[in-house]
Amino acid sequence: MTFEERGTPPAISDSMLQGAVLHQAQSGSNEKKCTRKHYRLQSPPAIVIGTCAHGLALIHALSNAGVSVISLDTNPTLPGTRTRFSCVELIPDINGPALLDALLDLHARIEAPDKPVLFLNNDRMVRTLGVHWHRLADKFHLSWSACANTLLPLLEKDSLELRCQQTGLRYPETCLIHNDMDARTAVTIIGFPMIIKPVRPLGGFKTFLPTNADELLRWTEIHQPDLPFRACASIPAMIEQFIFQR
Incomplete structure (x- = not known):
């Protein structure tokens, strides 16, 4: 039985909305979306940005807790756009x-006793809202808004080592890879097992665990076009040594 077959009613009901009616998209497909109508809510809603699997999990959890949920996305084919637990x-x-403009437009159509609460699903959203939070601060709640200046630099994974040194936290030995020579150096310094991660958020891959030098070199070559500094014909990736702790 799927989550939505359990019979839990969606947190947003007809009595809580003024004209925000779910309807079929004009394309004739099964995707559902809300018309741009007015939300009259008895409690502050959660605004979930992104309806991928992560966003859908948030929608389910919030709705199960009795929270009204409004979700935003660009892609009508993602799983969360079909849920009945969110508008x-x-x-x-x-x-x-x-x-930012979409959120300001949405805020103007919400009547609630307190500011809506934002839930983000990827680093690009975090960067956009963190940099421009002054435009939204008086209209939305965001859990980390007070420490945005501390958080934003940590989106770049190559800044984590310095932060850990400053705070006394253990950090894996790290090498930056820009070319094959860097990859061979990393094998010598770190060895295996190792984890490879893109330095920039939302690169062409999440993580990779090479088991030998040949795999690492092949991965470096294959993923050059996917990473941020492709103009330099390089692959800026961070390689970490596993830290095993009991």
Whole structure:
């Protein structure tokens, strides 16, 4: 039995909305979205940005807790856009500056006793809202808004080592890879097992665990086009040594 077959009613009901009716998209597909109507809510809603699997899990958890949920996305084919536990609105962009305009437009259509609470699903959203939070601060709650200046530098994984040194935390031995020579150096310094991660958020891969030098060299070559500094014909990736602790 799936989550939505359990019979739990969605947190947003007809009595809580004024004209925000779910309807079929004009394409004739089964995707659902909300018309741009007015939300009249008895409690502050949660705004979930992104309806991928992570976003859908948030929607389910919040709805199960009795929270009204409004979700935003650009892609009507993602699983969360079909849920009946959230009112879904399709917007032009959920990662860049246009997200700010969409949130301001949404806020103008919400009547609630307190500010809506934002839930983000990837680092690009975090960066966009963190940099421009002054535009939204009086209209939304965001759990980490007070420490945005501390959080934003940590989105770059190559800044984590310095932060750990400053705070006395253990950090794996790390090498930056820009070319094959760097990859061979990493094998000598770190050895195996190791983890490879893109330095920039949302690179072409999440993580990779090479088991030998040949695998690492092949991965370095294959993923050059996917990473941020492709103009330099390089692959900026962070390699970490596993730290095993009991």
